[in-house]
Amino acid sequence: MTAEIIAVGTELLLGDILNTNAQFLSQELAAMGITVLHQHVIGDNAGRLRELVETAKARSELLIFSGGLGPTADDLTKETVADCYHDTLVFDEEEWDKITAFFTRMGRETTPNNRKQAMVPARGKKLPNANGTAPGVWFEDGGRIAILLPGPPNELRPLWRAQAAPMLAAWQNCVLHSVVLRVCGPGESEVEAKVGHLFENANPTAAIYAKTGEVIIRITARAATDTEAEAACREYAKNFYALLGDAVYDEDVDGMEDTLVRILRGQGKTIAAAESCTGGLISQRITSVPGSSEVFGYGFVTYANAAKQQLLGVEPRILEKYGAVSSQTAAAMAFGALDASGADIAIASTGLAGPGGGTPDKPVGLVYLAAAQKNTVWVKKLTIGGRSRETVRLRASQQALDMARRLLLELLIPEARMFLRGENADFEAPALDL
Amino acid sequence: MTAEIIAVGTELLLGDILNTNAQFLSQELAAMGITVLHQHVIGDNAGRLRELVETAKARSELLIFSGGLGPTADDLTKETVADCYHDTLVFDEEEWDKITAFFTRMGRETTPNNRKQAMVPARGKKLPNANGTAPGVWFEDGGRIAILLPGPPNELRPLWRAQAAPMLAAWQNCVLHSVVLRVCGPGESEVEAKVGHLFENANPTAAIYAKTGEVIIRITARAATDTEAEAACREYAKNFYALLGDAVYDEDVDGMEDTLVRILRGQGKTIAAAESCTGGLISQRITSVPGSSEVFGYGFVTYANAAKQQLLGVEPRILEKYGAVSSQTAAAMAFGALDASGADIAIASTGLAGPGGGTPDKPVGLVYLAAAQKNTVWVKKLTIGGRSRETVRLRASQQALDMARRLLLELLIPEARMFLRGENADFEAPALDL
Numbered sequence: 001m002t003a004e005i006i007a008v009g010t011e012l013l014l015g016d017i018l019n020t021n022a023q024f025l026s027q028e029l030a031a032m033g034i035t036v037l038h039q040h041v042i043g044d045n046a047g048r049l050r051e052l053v054e055t056a057k058a059r060s061e062l063l064i065f066s067g068g069l070g071p072t073a074d075d076l077t078k079e080t081v082a083d084c085y086h087d088t089l090v091f092d093e094e095e096w097d098k099i100t101a102f103f104t105r106m107g108r109e110t111t112p113n114n115r116k117q118a119m120v121p122a123r124g125k126k127l128p129n130a131n132g133t134a135p136g137v138w139f140e141d142g143g144r145i146a147i148l149l150p151g152p153p154n155e156l157r158p159l160w161r162a163q164a165a166p167m168l169a170a171w172q173n174c175v176l177h178s179v180v181l182r183v184c185g186p187g188e189s190e191v192e193a194k195v196g197h198l199f200e201n202a203n204p205t206a207a208i209y210a211k212t213g214e215v216i217i218r219i220t221a222r223a224a225t226d227t228e229a230e231a232a233c234r235e236y237a238k239n240f241y242a243l244l245g246d247a248v249y250d251e252d253v254d255g256m257e258d259t260l261v262r263i264l265r266g267q268g269k270t271i272a273a274a275e276s277c278t279g280g281l282i283s284q285r286i287t288s289v290p291g292s293s294e295v296f297g298y299g300f301v302t303y304a305n306a307a308k309q310q311l312l313g314v315e316p317r318i319l320e321k322y323g324a325v326s327s328q329t330a331a332a333m334a335f336g337a338l339d340a341s342g343a344d345i346a347i348a349s350t351g352l353a354g355p356g357g358g359t360p361d362k363p364v365g366l367v368y369l370a371a372a373q374k375n376t377v378w379v380k381k382l383t384i385g386g387r388s389r390e391t392v393r394l395r396a397s398q399q400a401l402d403m404a405r406r407l408l409l410e411l412l413i414p415e416a417r418m419f420l421r422g423e424n425a426d427f428e429a430p431a432l433d434l
Numbered sequence: 435m436t437a438e439i440i441a442v443g444t445e446l447l448l449g450d451i452l453n454t455n456a457q458f459l460s461q462e463l464a465a466m467g468i469t470v471l472h473q474h475v476i477g478d479n480a481g482r483l484r485e486l487v488e489t490a491k492a493r494s495e496l497l498i499f500s501g502g503l504g505p506t507a508d509d510l511t512k513e514t515v516a517d518c519y520h521d522t523l524v525f526d527e528e529e530w531d532k533i534t535a536f537f538t539r540m541g542r543e544t545t546p547n548n549r550k551q552a553m554v555p556a557r558g559k560k561l562p563n564a565n566g567t568a569p570g571v572w573f574e575d576g577g578r579i580a581i582l583l584p585g586p587p588n589e590l591r592p593l594w595r596a597q598a599a600p601m602l603a604a605w606q607n608c609v610l611h612s613v614v615l616r617v618c619g620p621g622e623s624e625v626e627a628k629v630g631h632l633f634e635n636a637n638p639t640a641a642i643y644a645k646t647g648e649v650i651i652r653i654t655a656r657a658a659t660d661t662e663a664e665a666a667c668r669e670y671a672k673n674f675y676a677l678l679g680d681a682v683y684d685e686d687v688d689g690m691e692d693t694l695v696r697i698l699r700g701q702g703k704t705i706a707a708a709e710s711c712t713g714g715l716i717s718q719r720i721t722s723v724p725g726s727s728e729v730f731g732y733g734f735v736t737y738a739n740a741a742k743q744q745l746l747g748v749e750p751r752i753l754e755k756y757g758a759v760s761s762q763t764a765a766a767m768a769f770g771a772l773d774a775s776g777a778d779i780a781i782a783s784t785g786l787a788g789p790g791g792g793t794p795d796k797p798v799g800l801v802y803l804a805a806a807q808k809n810t811v812w813v814k815k816l817t818i819g820g821r822s823r824e825t826v827r828l829r830a831s832q833q834a835l836d837m838a839r840r841l842l843l844e845l846l847i848p849e850a851r852m853f854l855r856g857e858n859a860d861f862e863a864p865a866l867d868l
Contacts (some may be wrong), residue, residue: 013470015460016643019453022475026449036447037482039475041456048471209450273714273735279721280707280714283735287713290789290823298741301707301717301733303726307775311732311745341741355724389724 001172003029004038004056008049008068008077009151012041021066021149021156028165031205031220032176034062044074053084057144062168067151069134071113078137081146082121085139089119092126092135099133127163131155136164145171174222177229179237181217184256184402185247191215194243204236212391213398214249214256246411249402256401257285257292263408264295271404272298272341274312274333276324277351277367279303281397298341302333312336325350325362327370327379327417334372335421345373345407347400351382353392367396371403371413375421378403378413435606437463438472438490442483442502442511443585446475455500455583455590462599465639465654466610468496478508487518491578496602501585503568505547512571515580516555519573523553526560526569533567561597565589570598579605608656611663613671615651618690618836619681625649628677638670646825647832648683648690680845683836690835691719691726697842698729705838706732706775708746708767710758711785711801713737715831732775736767746770759784759796761804761813761851761862768806769855779807779841781834785816787826801830805837805847809855812837812847815865833866 005025011017022039029036037060042052049068056063068077082089096118103110117134120126127136127147132155137148147164149156169176185191192208192215199206204221217240221232241248250259264271273282273296283299286292300311305324308314314332322328333348351367358364365384370377382399384392406413439459445451456473463470471494476486483502490497502511516523530552537544551568554560561570561581566589571582581598583590603610619625626642626649633640638655651674655666675682684693698705707716707730717733720726734745739758742748748766756762767782785801792798799818804811816833818826840847849866 012457013460013473014464014641015457015462016641018457019473023446023449023452026447028449030448037477039447039453039473041473043471207448207450275714275717275733278718279726279730280709280717280719280733280735283714284712284718287735287737288824288827292713293737296713297736297738298745299709299714299733299735299737301714301721301735302731303721303733304731307732310774311734340744390722393722 001034001062002060003034003036003062003064004040004060005029005036005064005066006052006056007039007041007066007151008044009041010043012067013043020153021151024153024157025064025066025160027207027209027218028160029064030207031178031218032165032169032172033202033205033222044068044076046076046080049076049080050084053081053146057084057141057146061144063144063146064164065146065148066156069117069137069148069150071111071116071133075116078119078148081137081139081148082124085124085141085144085146087124087139087141088122090122091115092118092120095120095126095128095135098128102133125167127159127167129155129159130162131158138164138167169222172222174224175226175229176220176222177226177233178218178220179230179233180252181219181237181240181248182214182250182253182256182259183217183240183244183247184214184249184398185244191244191247195240198236198239198243201236204232206236206240212394246406246409249405255285256398256405257289260401260405260408261286261289261292261295263405265291267408269344269408270295270297270341272296272300272337272343272346273400274300274302274337274346274348276302276308276333276349277353278349278393278397278400279353281393282347282349282400285397285401298337298343300333300337300340308333308336312340323362325352325366325368327368327381330368330370331372331377331379331419334370334377338372338374345371345404347371347404349396349400351392351396353389353396355389365392367392369396369400369403371400371407373407376418377421378407378416378418380413380416435468435496436494437468437470437496437498438474438494439463439470439498439500440486440490441473441475441500441585442478443475444477446501447477454587455585458587458591459498459500459594461641461643461652462594463498464641465612465652466599466603466606467636467639467656478502478510480510480514483510483514484518487515487580491518491575491580495578497578497580498598499580499582500590503551503571503582503584505545505550505567509550512553512582515571515573515582516558519558519575519578519580521558521573521575522556524556525549526552526554529554529560529562529569532562536567559601561593561601563589563593564596565592572598572601603656606656608658609660609663610654610656611660611667612652612654613664613667614686615653615671615674615682616648616684616687616690616693617651617674617678617681618648618683618832619678625678625681629674632670632673635670638666640670640674646828680840680843683839689719690832690839691723694835694839694842695720695723695726695729697839699725701842703778703842704729704731704775706730706734706771706777706780707834708734708736708771708780708782710736710742710767710783711787712783712827712831712834713787715827716781716783716834719831719835732771732777734767734771734774742767742770746774757796759786759800759802761802761815764802764804765806765811765813765853768804768811772806772808779805779838781805781838783830783834785826785830787823787830789823799826801826803830803834803837805834805841807841810852811855812841812850812852813861814847814850815862817865
């Protein structure tokens, strides 16, 4: 099955907004095994829209539209597409009641224009919108389908997931189930090398998306029932677990911070952060998770050496002998955060985020991380070459959160060295290139 | 003049990457007064690409392509478009030398495929790429233009700005100059209401882009010389300054943190941050600016009340009497950060970011901010209704940075109240709805 995605809206043509709907719908269709041939963006112009719809309909079985379902006169998408799919629009009392109730809740009154949004196909189907006034629409004409969705992503995404995708799956005599694996490995290219062959599969499909510091693997299965589709996902996911092991840090979460907060809450433990080069990013990520106040009370952004001494008790002789960017300072910062906060574990960062300040000995991208618990600390050395300040900081924060996860779950912390409190040897952690 | 933007790449059709190039180019063309009629995304398929190019060329004077300039066999954009514009490609020794030098620097060897990237138009022009191996290309055929740009945004954007946009302006017998104003006002809708009429202008053009906590206004003038174009921008910018005053916080910067660090460096002053609800975001934003270590040494993420007492010396009786989310606690946190860090100014945040934890008295979105210097503190109360945790935190951090800017520049801090150290009245800042 081939598809085209058509976004309608002058604001897209002016660059006022980014077309995230096209990416979302492309990912969703790829997961369903549907091939997207074209994406289009077009303004609110009935003539150009009709021309595009006729061309696309002749060439592709499925057209998916976003936007153009508003109440104003220049929102012509529904009327134009109805005509191209040989359908007509009729006034729907039920949708109208929902619209008037919505306006009443907002303390506003409907205008005659709003009646346009209550028009639904005579032959096709309406797709109720739980988050806005414009219902989605499904047209069918001789085995060709058009699905119209509202433009705002917070309406389009739930409407797609709850209504359009299941209806499309049913039309293909199947249901869909997805599982999203989050992977934080030693390096993304290594992850891709290990599991690349698993992305060439018809059902379940699997796709990989790179994010700074991690990769996201989405597995989607089609089957006759949800139970079967989920079972197929689980079965296929085993291949990834077998090859990636505990680099798969979680399923169906938004990021490592979610996983870490969940683990801490489950274990009834608390964490503290002591940050130099990440400058508050680690604390900010942990506290971005709702409910994190149960597990996080103290963050120390010790950018200056004086702050490292004063707030974390890092000894001046350590800073003098090894420098602020060293295994020893990272370890001392983590122990200092443990002691000052009373938390169960503490993570620390110190490094050179750049772009300036590097030396041949200590280049930009050199970061030391530490994770401490009681009298033990693990130290990790990262060399993040040729990256922006933002990327260095993001990758460092990701690795620090992962060290905390591994410490809590008693997993091996790869490429890290373990030391005891008071051990003042001239130790050095092995380098991990990222 | 009308234009169409054509992005070439299967990875876009699969949703692997977001088409930020289309937004960037749309904004740039709008600023030049060029009307974008269509945006397209298409895969690496010569037949479909040719069909699209023929259609678009017949309808629009300017086609801009992104992507498809790679060295592999499926990168067919340059060959296909050359043919549609009745041009041919010839091998360019100078480009080839650059490619081989680039590979040598990376410690790699060229393959025969790479010679493809050194092919340039016989009649058209090449657009040298300072950040990658694929040069851009300019084709011209009977008053119709096609510009081909590499896909990676870090190559496309500088190449557009340095080569393609000036060439396009010259082709229209003019040069372009832009000035970007950053505005942090009491509310974005208010900003738009005040200056909305200024966006209906042919030359200079002005466009507004909303960002969380601020708006961005871009003024672009076309003139015969850069001096004239800049003068026209400056003259038009006066209208915005007249209406928005010191809500325009800077020009041509990436965000408020850049401005704040620049002011601090200029004045030789330092800042400290004490954060509860923003959880490290303020520190993280300040330290995201290169060179911020000169002006920022200490950040206190005091999520727990115990941390507020221990690190900032907030008195238990203040927390008991007024609560952690109060004007008094915010003021005490800011004074505490001043004292603990020795910084010249300190900013503090305490509030309810949500989604849970709100009460009728202290709802989600209630945030108190404070900015202190010596024995004086300004306190501001925000009520950020119906927003996500992320938005509440971003807006709060933005307002806190703006308070610091205003304090340093001795500007009025709107909607804030000033108190003296030791003043323990039952004060309350006025509420600012955002």
